[in-house]
Amino acid sequence: MGNKWSSEQLAWKIRRHGIEMTHLSGGSHIGAIMSVADIIAVLYSDVIKYKEDEPRWDERDRFILSKGHAGASIYAALAEVGFFDVDELKTHYQNGSRLSGHVSHHLPGVDFSTGSLGHGLSAGVGMAYALKKDEKENKVYVVLGDGECDEGSVWEAALFANHFRLNNLVAIIDYNHMQSLDFNENTLELNDLGEKWKAFGWNVVEINGNSHDELKVAFKQAEDNSKKSNHKPTVIIANTIKGYGISFMQNDVLWHYRFPHSGWEYDSAVNELHANMPEGVEDIYTPEGIQNPILPTENDDVCNDHTFTHTWNTSYPEKMRRVEAVPGSSAREYKI
């Protein structure tokens, strides 16, 4: 375990790499990469046991990014802590690269490939179950998306994990409230998410998932829970904001798929990160930020509503748009 970077430094680097990787490749899911960056950073700076020069080290903790579409976030973290060369990040999505858009285990430091949602928790459950059977001490961490919780298999895994008292398992839900086309609330209501997990028998910790302090406390609590007599698995409901860290991406579903294009999008994203750069990190792409950046004009599509759900099925006798974004902010307005 390197402790090469503080969690704040690592989170910043994940975000900076994420912007560059999606910018260069035209890759999707920058919003998800931004929302999950703090979770990944805290895990790899303060929580997970690993040896970067021995990826299959038997005593390592297991980590699965079940929301595999945020692959760039874990690739960036693994490169930064030393599993492979940071330069390789630039090959993301490219012909012949090892860095597929969704997470691949053909890369040192990755225990399990994902990309189809609803698989990762079951895999983590299987690992945790086998480890517990063999009386090993390793922990298993699985990061899921909230939209991913639409998948029934997540709840099959949740039942199994509780039934077999997998207190060596920690699930973290990146609860950014947004999925591919709209908010969760306007897609399939996931309300009372913590209560759902509680009903499935889990220990539930609800926090602000973009706060490193709260994440660290939550992981400590998960560690404590693993020693409690109820032996239950723990889920951390990490309330996050999609696109967190780049104000014009926040809470705007456009940035689920859109990548930062050359011009104001890339320039503004890089400079906003530079404005919040922690001590002791370098930006290998634009060391000084961008001088004379291109700025958005009145004609550019900034902080607008890009959801369409409310235009569908308007004759249906129920109100289906249950939440709206507050333009230009990370707040949501509940309509029902």
Next chain:
Amino acid sequence: MRDTFVKTLVDMAKEDKNIELITGDLGFGVLKPFWEQVPNQFTNAGIAEQNMTTVAAGMALEGKTVFTYSIGNFPTLRCLEQIRNDCAYHKANVKIVCVGGGFVYGSLGMSHQATEDLAILRALPDVVVMAPGDLVEAEEATKAIAKYQGTCYLRLGRGGEKRIHNCIEDFQIGKAIKVHEGAEVAIFSTGGIFEEVQEAYEVLVKQGYQPAVYTFPTVKPIDKELIENVAREFQLIVTCEEHNIVGGFGSAVAEVMAEMIDKKAVLLRIGINDEYSIRVGNQKYLRERYNVDGSSIVKKIKERVF
């Protein structure tokens, strides 16, 4: 066949503590010998095959050899993507076991009839597909997949199958087994339909013919070398399977023959004619109704040759 499987697995599991069996809440009675004799290697995952299959992959990646067990299409089609992404892609040591290949659960209806499984599993890279034809093949196949490093599919019958082979020397994954010498016609069989093929063989012999008979306990990797040798020597190759005619065993044989430049044989594929069963009936009845029973096999062969 399922009892042979369980007995063989119990013997192996006693020797190897890394062998685990997970069921999707099925196997009342059948799996009892396993949970009685090796209780610490048995898990019921509940009625949740997607989770069961990926849990097996996760356990396998921690060093276990994990058998998943259910009936019909539940351990395969229900969780196909879990087999593809989580087991096969990771080369995970998961052995997927289906009891009830073909029309075994005929009277239970179409939902319980596994009649496309070979085609679908065969299409996945890094999955060995096995369909033993009698109790001896079932035992040998169970041992072989337990030793094999990687993902396998084992399609079993149910119960009451016969021992047709006395013993099999040097059983290997990917190798067909010669049952009867013959000339002109060679019958290839996979899975439980072997008993119908055997019946057809006896009728044909009584009528003065001498077809060769081979069983293929492995559908993938297919025994290409043997198919090529037989296709050079014989006039007609007949494939028999209790499975849809599209994509399964007959198709695997056809793929080999289609690319040969020096074959003599033509191919006759016998299987279910690309339809679902809409009638209730036991296995024997449905085999007759869908023309894959012994007398249908005789009739189809005679139409083509004699």
